[in-house]
Amino acid sequence: xxxxxxxxxxxxxxxxxxxxxxxxxxxxxxxxxxxxxxxxxxxxxxxxxxxxxxxxxxxxxxxxxxxxxxxxxxxxxxxxxxxxxxxxxxxxxxxxxxxxxxxxxxxxxxxxxxxxxxxxxxxxxxxxxxxxxxxxxxxxxxxxxxxxxxxxxxxxxxxxxxxxxxxxxxxxxxxxxxxxxxxxxxxxxxxxxxxxxxxxxxxxxxxxx
Numbered sequence: 001x002x003x004x005x006x007x008x009x010x011x012x013x014x015x016x017x018x019x020x021x022x023x024x025x026x027x028x029x030x031x032x033x034x035x036x037x038x039x040x041x042x043x044x045x046x047x048x049x050x051x052x053x054x055x056x057x058x059x060x061x062x063x064x065x066x067x068x069x070x071x072x073x074x075x076x077x078x079x080x081x082x083x084x085x086x087x088x089x090x091x092x093x094x095x096x097x098x099x100x101x102x103x104x105x106x107x108x109x110x111x112x113x114x115x116x117x118x119x120x121x122x123x124x125x126x127x128x129x130x131x132x133x134x135x136x137x138x139x140x141x142x143x144x145x146x147x148x149x150x151x152x153x154x155x156x157x158x159x160x161x162x163x164x165x166x167x168x169x170x171x172x173x174x175x176x177x178x179x180x181x182x183x184x185x186x187x188x189x190x191x192x193x194x195x196x197x198x199x200x201x202x203x204x205x206x207x208x209x
Contacts, residue, residue, distance in 0.1 A: 017066035028079035083121035104137035119185035123192025
């Protein structure tokens with residue numbers, strides 16, 4: 001989809017996740033600390049099941065999207081992060097609200113955290129979601145995951161619920177990248193929007209057949 005350099009000259013290839021990316025997913029999972037796994041899955045997950053692998057590497061469509069990042073500075077390329085969303089089921093909310101909402105999650109390998117990768121990938125999936133008619137992301141965050149809490153707030157999300165062991169964030173999505181806050185994370189989202197829009201224009205301009 002696109003290639004870019006961010007903090008510390010990190011050379012990233014950002015693209016949609018495919019079924020053939022199972023090895024990348026497993027390698028990335030193996031490099032997550034126990035704490036990062038706990039925060040991502042809100043529980044003690046020690047391995048990814050076949051069902052997990054199939055779900056996380058399913059081809060993207062209007063109902064869900066997964067985008068990953070690879071570090072192209074090393075050979076072979078190193079898995080860096082993955083972000084994904086799934087449109088909410090109608091039994092979770094009203095039918096109209098569910099069609100406009102999606103659950104979002106992002107995972108960044110410990111060695112790459114704090115370098116702007118998270119908001120870049122959130123921006124990439126937000127672009128896809130907005131194009132698919134989704135108007136907000138819902139994210140479930142552990143109360144001790146201060147980094148993710150700060151990130152969500154810096155992207156314009158607000159706390160919708162704060163139950164024991166889980167904070168629910170609502171994050172409005174925008175078709176125009178200028179709708180996101182003028183924060184460091186917001187700028188990474190804007191960068192992603194610009195790169196995704198460029199990719200979309202190039203794809204549309206390619207001859208078919």
